[in-house]
Amino acid sequence: MPHLPLGPGREFAAIARWVRQLGRTAHEIGDDAAVLPFGDAFLVASTDASIEEVHFRRAWLSPADIGWRATMAALSDLAAMGADATGILVAIAAPPTWDSDLDGVMQGVREACEAARTVVVGGDTTRGPVLMLTVTVLGRATRPLRRDGARAGDHVYVTGALGGPGAALAAWLGGHEPRPVHRARFARPAARLTLGAWCAANGATAAIDLSDGLASDLAHVAVASGVVCDVELAAIPRCDGADAMAALASGEEYELVVTGPPGLDRLARSARTSGLTMIGRVRAPGRGERPAVRILRDGVRVDPPPGHDHLSGS
Ligand code: ADP
Ligand code: MG
Numbered sequence: 001m002p003h004l005p006l007g008p009g010r011e012f013a014a015i016a017r018w019v020r021q022l023g024r025t026a027h028e029i030g031d032d033a034a035v036l037p038f039g040d041a042f043l044v045a046s047t048d049a050s051i052e053e054v055h056f057r058r059a060w061l062s063p064a065d066i067g068w069r070a071t072m073a074a075l076s077d078l079a080a081m082g083a084d085a086t087g088i089l090v091a092i093a094a095p096p097t098w099d100s101d102l103d104g105v106m107q108g109v110r111e112a113c114e115a116a117r118t119v120v121v122g123g124d125t126t127r128g129p130v131l132m133l134t135v136t137v138l139g140r141a142t143r144p145l146r147r148d149g150a151r152a153g154d155h156v157y158v159t160g161a162l163g164g165p166g167a168a169l170a171a172w173l174g175g176h177e178p179r180p181v182h183r184a185r186f187a188r189p190a191a192r193l194t195l196g197a198w199c200a201a202n203g204a205t206a207a208i209d210l211s212d213g214l215a216s217d218l219a220h221v222a223v224a225s226g227v228v229c230d231v232e233l234a235a236i237p238r239c240d241g242a243d244a245m246a247a248l249a250s251g252e253e254y255e256l257v258v259t260g261p262p263g264l265d266r267l268a269r270s271a272r273t274s275g276l277t278m279i280g281r282v283r284a285p286g287r288g289e290r291p292a293v294r295i296l297r298d299g300v301r302v303d304p305p306p307g308h309d310h311l312s313g314s
Helices: 010-025 063-080 096-116 164-173 180-187 193-201 214-225 244-249 264-271
Strands: 034-038 041-051 084-094 120-127 132-141 155-159 206-209 228-232 256-260 276-283 292-297 300-302
Touching (some): 041 063, 063 180, 084 096, 084 193, 096 120, 155 264, 164 244, 193 206, 214 228, 214 244, 214 292
Antiparallel strands (some): 155 276, 228 276, 292 300
16 A cells, blocks of 8 residues: 555645655555554554643643543544554653643543553653653554545444534633533543444444544545545534534544445444444545535535644744
């Protein structure tokens, strides 16, 4: 498999440039996690950094929330591959002002590992200018769900209800406390490991986790697969109090968007309590049309909101 094409923006332009710079020393880059043959299955690995003032502010979250969130954010990339979580490594960089709270951070890591049924197998600890948690996740998959497998005729599904983290962030940035339901979605996301593995075993063709916003994350699947994904705005399941466009833009959801055969949502409902919602359809690009996500409101196209670009701004 070659490297996957990435979406627009400075962050992905930089990664694409480094992939070219690395040349033969880069191997199949571009999915939620690396997939390496390992015996008769695949080793699936990914790393994710959570940084104070970039991903969260100290005043918003408890130390345990910070540890939980960093762990689940990293595990979410395994869920997006349909992989099991075998173990994680936790690298901590912190200034002295954090020393008395690091046990609390690790308590959150423990709680997330218990919830995800995984274990910490190592890590690294050092001084740093702000709190930085880098969680590396190791998993196993027999049939990894890549971003390039979506095919015309598939349906598009999403897990959970969107908009909570975006609403929490908007509240904090506006100077007030978010509603508890929105705060919980930001502070205590749950990686959809069980559902991701279930989708992989039940005919799903592609998946990605929602880190930058539904419209921009699904665009990675569309571009990598060479297809158009038509998404009906009204079909997107929303967290109580979130409007549809905000749900579309909300990042750090750690829900999954999955493509697969029609009826996968019904199958999931009969097998699981927390299921999938069908939000759109996959088709071949029309003449002169590029692979992309089209957002439709009552069948009429609307512009999607931009996704989060980590290298935008100064
Ligand atoms: P995700 O949001 O799923 O964690 P990203 O959007 O962060 O993925 O990254 C996109 C792809 O680029 C992934 O395959 C990731 O492994 C790869 N990538 C990101 N940064 C680097 C880097 N500095 N060097 C090599 N690969 C990278
Ligand atoms: Mg991802």
